[in-house]
Structure formats: structure tokens, C-alpha cells
Amino acid sequence: MTLTVRLPPRVEQELAEYCVKRRLTKSEAVKRAVEELLRVSEARKADLSHPYIGSDKGDGSDVSGNIKAALRARFRRTHMRPSLGNAAYSGGKRP
Numbered sequence: 001m002t003l004t005v006r007l008p009p010r011v012e013q014e015l016a017e018y019c020v021k022r023r024l025t026k027s028e029a030v031k032r033a034v035e036e037l038l039r040v041s042e043a044r045k046a047d048l049s050h051p052y053i054g055s056d057k058g059d060g061s062d063v064s065g066n067i068k069a070a071l072r073a074r075f076r077r078t079h080m081r082p083s084l085g086n087a088a089y090s091g092g093k094r095p
Helices: 009-022 026-047 064-078
Strands: none
Touching: 009 026
């Protein structure tokens, strides 16, 4: 496939210098750049699998009004600290 792209003079000059240093044709350098750009896009899609992105399994109601409460409840469920109870005090009595 043939593709024609107009580059600003500054970018064209930088591309030419890059290609001379690395002994690449401009076409090869542009192909590699486009492939890398597409690879990065695929990596961003993988980021959507993060546990806190799209993790609301609610009933579809609007949660924007109570988002702080929803987040607090979520973090309390997943990050509960073990209760020390009376173990921290000698003799089982609190001061």
C-alpha cells in the first residue's frame, strides 16, 4: 500500500537525520513508528482490564452522587485490617 504524508519541514529534517544515523530508509522508519503506535494502542486496551476500571457491578443506577461512599465500601471490603480487640491491652481491660 502506498501512503503519502506531508511532514512539517522540522519533522522531515529530524526524520532524515534519524535515518542517516541508523542507516534506515525513511519508509522503514515510518513503518516502525506506525507499528509502535499501534502496539501502544493495544497495550492501552489491556489497561482496561485493571480491577478498578469498569469494576462497578451495580444495577445500572447513577452512582455519581454517592461515589465516595461506594469507593469507601469497596475498599473496606478488600482492605479490612484484622481487629486487635482486647489483645493490645494487658489483662483484657482497656485504659
